[in-house]
Amino acid sequence: MWRRRVGALLLRSPRTSSSASSACQSRRHHLLPSEEPLALNRLARLFTSQAGSDGGDTQKPFIAFVLGGPGSGKGTQCTKIASDFGFAHLSAGDILRHEIASGSEKGELILEIIKEGRIVPSEITVELIRKAMEMNNAKRVLIDGFPRCEENRIAFERIVGTEPDIVIFFDCPEDEMVKRLLGRNQGRVDDNIETIKKRLKVFESLNIPVVDYYSSRGKVHKINATGTADEIFEAVRRLFSSLRL
Numbered sequence: 001m002w003r004r005r006v007g008a009l010l011l012r013s014p015r016t017s018s019s020a021s022s023a024c025q026s027r028r029h030h031l032l033p034s035e036e037p038l039a040l041n042r043l044a045r046l047f048t049s050q051a052g053s054d055g056g057d058t059q060k061p062f063i064a065f066v067l068g069g070p071g072s073g074k075g076t077q078c079t080k081i082a083s084d085f086g087f088a089h090l091s092a093g094d095i096l097r098h099e100i101a102s103g104s105e106k107g108e109l110i111l112e113i114i115k116e117g118r119i120v121p122s123e124i125t126v127e128l129i130r131k132a133m134e135m136n137n138a139k140r141v142l143i144d145g146f147p148r149c150e151e152n153r154i155a156f157e158r159i160v161g162t163e164p165d166i167v168i169f170f171d172c173p174e175d176e177m178v179k180r181l182l183g184r185n186q187g188r189v190d191d192n193i194e195t196i197k198k199r200l201k202v203f204e205s206l207n208i209p210v211v212d213y214y215s216s217r218g219k220v221h222k223i224n225a226t227g228t229a230d231e232i233f234e235a236v237r238r239l240f241s242s243l244r245l
């Protein structure tokens with residue numbers, strides 16, 4: 001059944017994906033039609049490798065997308081969820097920064113985009129996430145800071161071939177997010193007030209529509225992200241304890 005759904009998603013009409021892709025930015029980095037079968041093969045590998053011991057049935061991992069504005073505490077809470085609930089934690093931002101650190105040509109492009117607070121072309125990000133999922137081979141996965149826009153969301157559905165089981169949304173006032181980012185002190189090229197302002201705009205205009213989309217599908221769990229990290233985690237813990245994982 002899982003495979004059938006994957007096929008259906010991959011065969012989604014090009015019109016659907018290209019019209020929605022314009023919601024983000026560049027259209028230059030979409031998969032070429034000739035690359036689609038390759039994506040399908042990779043996908044089959046990804047989920048076949050997770051066959052359980054109960055007769056080899058293909059098993060889809062439980063996927064939680066973790067969203068919220070910059071500085072809302074996504075990374076902090078994901079670390080706690082990973083340790084208490086046995087999730088792999090894949091941070092889209094960390095994965096992109098890792099690509100920058102590798103010194104690749106793609107990394108140079110990513111660095112320029114991150115410095116400006118814009119969103120990296122979806123095919124690049126999704127392919128890196130897909131590889132990380134494949135390497136991790138985890139049964140429960142947190143994908144932190146993704147999807148950032150409708151184009152991200154649609155590319156994930158198309159390339160990885162599934163949707164998240166749940167979406168966590170950390171709801172935090174802007175002034176609190178700015179305060180946290182300015183105090184983050186991790187030497188990030190985008191934690192300066194000019195880039196932070198741009199990131200907040202991008203969050204409002206491109207990421208909130210993704211939250212709205214998943215809300216309309218009943219997948220969003222909104223968490224008040226004010227208070228101490230431990231207080232917030234109490235609400236997070238209640239949510240994860242109630243899930244059938």
Ligand SMILES: Nc1ncnc2c1ncn2[C@@H]1O[C@H](COP(=O)(O)OP(=O)(O)O)[C@@H](O)[C@H]1O
Pocket residue numbers: 068069070071072073074075076077180181183184185225226227228229230232
């Ligand atoms: N509840 C909180 N209260 C105060 N500071 C926090 C809280 N949660 C996280 N922080 C700090 O705020 C900064 C941003 O948190 P982080 O988890 O990196 O957010 P995000 O991944 O959403 O950008 C970090 O320096 C972190 O230590």
Ligand SMILES: Nc1ccn([C@@H]2O[C@H](COP(=O)(O)OP(=O)(O)O)[C@@H](O)[C@H]2O)c(=O)n1
Pocket residue numbers: 069070071074075092093094096113114115117118119120121125144145146147148152190199
């Ligand atoms: N899905 C994603 C995630 C991050 N990014 C880029 O990476 C930057 C840092 O992302 P992040 O998730 O580490 O940032 P925080 O929200 O954790 O502060 C974003 O501002 C984007 O420029 C992206 O382009 N696409």
Ligand SMILES: [Mg+2]
Pocket residue numbers: 074075091093145
């Ligand atoms: Mg983060």
